[in-house]
Amino acid sequence: MNTAGEKVKLSVRGLAVSYSAASALRSLDLDIVAGEILSIIGPSNSGKTSFLRSLNRMNELHPHARTSGTILLDGVDIVREISAESLRKRIGMIFAMPVPLPLSIRDNITYGPRMAGVRDTRTLDALVEESLQAAYLWDEVKDRLDMSGQKISGGQQQRLCIARTLALKPDVILYDEPCSGLDPLSTAKVEESMLELRKSHTLVLVTNNTKQAARVGTRTAFFLMGEMVEIGPTEKIFTAPADKRTEDYIVGRFG
């Protein structure tokens, strides 16, 4: 399933996730290639969010979650060989609900780096500008960096959350339905930034918006009831899916 000659960033083998008795994901094998945007589509309860949250070990915060299988990041086991904190600095996450911390725009971005030990003001200032630029937000907020991050519009808040993730210089960015609450204009800016970020990052996008998957994904995976039904180049998934269920979902016959 791996495209030959490309570097595997994340290698997932036998990943299974369950909550108490309910199984959310059953034995998943998947390679994520460096520099791709992997879109994951599927109806609710298909396990796509559980999969995403396993990649940066946010699943562990759920009191009843049980995860098994292995995930390798650049060949390193993310559970046994590195701490959750250092993993999450390398694999950032954007949530469906943008929730800036109750701090200024500037401090929202410097929060992560400062916690990681960066103290130098000039470095931090540079990080702020660089991250906001990359998140397509700089022009809108550059004159009010000391304003509360919670006072800007929803679309801007989501881009602020993207910027604060970028400030940690992650390798991989996980998007959990990042545009579900955004207007089309903000959505376009988020997508634009994703295409730009692809040049230096690996992106995984979980989305309920199949059109979004079609717009930005280099590859698309279709999840259904805890299993990956199909994965392939986005174009192929959307024009000539191999599985009948994929086709049904995409044309809107269920889900």
Added chain:
Amino acid sequence: MKLPSRRLREFLIEKLIFLSGIASVVFVVLIFIFLLREGVSVLKTTSLGSFLGGHFWYPISTPAKLGILPLILGSLMVTAGAIAIAVPLGIAAAFYIAEVAPKRLRTVLKSCVEVLAAIPSVVLGFLGITVLVPFLKSVFNLPTGLTAFSGSIMLAFMALPTIITISEDAINAVPREYKEGALALGATHWQTLFRVVIHGALPGIIAAAMLGIGRVFGETMAVMMVTGNAAVIPQSLFEPVRTLTATIAAEMGEAAKGSAHYFALFAVGIVLFVISFAINLTADILLNRGKKK
């Protein structure tokens, strides 16, 4: 035939509910008026300055000396001591229960805190006299264990449930997304707790502390039983003191109605009322400010 009687019934119910609703307002106003009327009469025998600032409380000597400074200081000292113990302990316990403790232990701890709140203050005072007071006497080698410090410890126990419960609510009210956001940025559990959760819960935690202070300040029984009740200006935590509340409780039964002593006790009540009101008001303002954010 049926309609008018139903309408009458609705009218009566409505008025009854209205009366119940307004009753608390009426009671507060009446109590305040009564307190004020009786208490202000103290100014016939002593000036406001010598009442609030007087060093001696000899209500039944002739002429009576009605200075309540020792009582105010006694109350403040006992309260300050109790707060110094209960606030850090209570907040730490709230964080432990809300954020650290495993689920089963959390349930056990929460019910323990509730039981602690249910112990009558007399019973706590009784334990104080029989266990705490002799213990402090021997540990610190004091002439008597009936001290401000004993009162502080007793009151700390009584303030803890309030502080823990309200702080814990405030901590739980911090949106899960804040925590997840911080954790997703690579913060450790402790970093998240200290920088993000405390930040979000702070107004509620301050309000919890204020309500704890209010509870402590107005408490009577346990304090009266363990503080020794000497109406002298306290020099240290390890001396007997007497609080405003204990004074009223101890002396009201004996004061002749209409005497200067009687009016002075009402005036003590006003002082108590004003201070309690100020504490509760501050707590309220802080709680509301926290909610608006």
